[in-house]
Amino acid sequence: MDRYLLFKECFPQIPLCRDAFEKLCGGCEAIEDGDRGFALIKENELRLVCVPENFRRQGIGTGLVRRAEEIIQSRGYDRIFAGGFSSGLFIGVPTESIDAPCPFWERLGYLKTGGCAEMKRSLSDFCSADYDIPVPEGVEFRICPVCPELKAAVTAVDVDWVQYFDGCEVFCGYLNGEIASFCILGDDETCLISDGRRTGSVGCVGTVPKFRKQGIGLKMVALAMEELKNRGCEGCFIHYTHLYNWYAKLGCEVFLWEIFSEKPL
Structure with a gap:
């Protein structure tokens, strides 16, 4: 079975190249039904x-x-997740819209228990100057x-986000020297849009409550995308968002x- 070709047939909207697919599947265990289908599991997550x-x-x-559930239960887990928040593949069940029913599941x-959108933006034609985003006087943007x-x-x-920032490069918006927004x-x-070309991302995008509704966060993301373009990225991935x-x-x-x-289970 060529799992990559089967994946592409099932999810034509996902532009993954083979190398990226194999990397994202790393550490997963495969369950196969001849050449008629397969599933991937890791710990107590049904990844695909x-x-x-x-x-x-x-x-x-x-x-x-069912076979995935049996294996996961036999390893001592009492709950199974469809997807998985630590996954580079799907973190949930792919569906047609955020409100769509999932009769199979x-x-x-x-x-x-919830849902989200995965988003992308081509950077080949991106220019932050094309977007008129007014911000207060005194706002500056730079790596932090x-x-x-x-x-x-x-x-x-979001206190749960702090764990993700160690060792990362962070782009921030400052107002009068104080951090107002970050990503x-x-x-x-x-990631899911890795098609063989260099891909960038902005993640954990946030604006400190007292600085919200002033355009600072949106301007920051625009400039972050431009920074990614200047570094040679041809696309930008926005992962796990409700702010579509x-x-x-x-x-x-x-x-x-x-x-x-x-x-x-």
């Missing part, structure tokens, strides 16, 4: 289920999921070292919706 159209509605997908007993001031700003937005900058990512209308102001588009689902 692929069954091509001509083999669907024959119980193959159900069988793969619902029939198997999985409970919806990971320091107590930055961690305090991140904590003010993690990645300029050589392996906000990012759309910069020409970003949703290419994948995901529903978070889990099931007790």
Whole structure:
């Protein structure tokens, strides 16, 4: 079985090249049904289920999921997640929209717990000057070292994010010398839009509450994208977001919706 070709057949909207697919599958265990489909699991996460159209509605997908559940339960886990927040592949169940039902997973007993969008932006035609984003006088933007001031700003937005900032490059917006907004900058990512060309990302984008609704965060992301373009990135990946209308102001588009689902075992 050529899992990559089967993946491309099942998810044509995902522009992954083979090398990126193999890297993102690293550490996963495969469950196969001949050449009719496969699933990938890691710990208590069902990372991927692929069954091509001509083999669907024959119980193959159900069988793969059941086998995954049995293996995961046999290893002492009492819960299984469809996707997985630590995954470079899907972090949920791919779906047509954030509100779309997932009858296949619902029939198997999985409970919806949320959802998100995955977004992308081509950088070949990107120029931050094309977007008129007014910000207060005194705002500056630059790379910021990971320091107590930055961690305090991140904590003010989401304390769970602080763990992701150590060892990362961070781009910030400052107002009168104080950190107002921040984002993690990645300029050589392996992610769902890695198609063989250099791919960038902006992640954990946040604005300290007292500085919100002043355009600082949006201007920061625009300049961060321009920085990625200047470094040779041809695309920008926006991972795991609910702010799809906000990012759309910069020409970003949703290419994948995901529903978070889990099931007790």
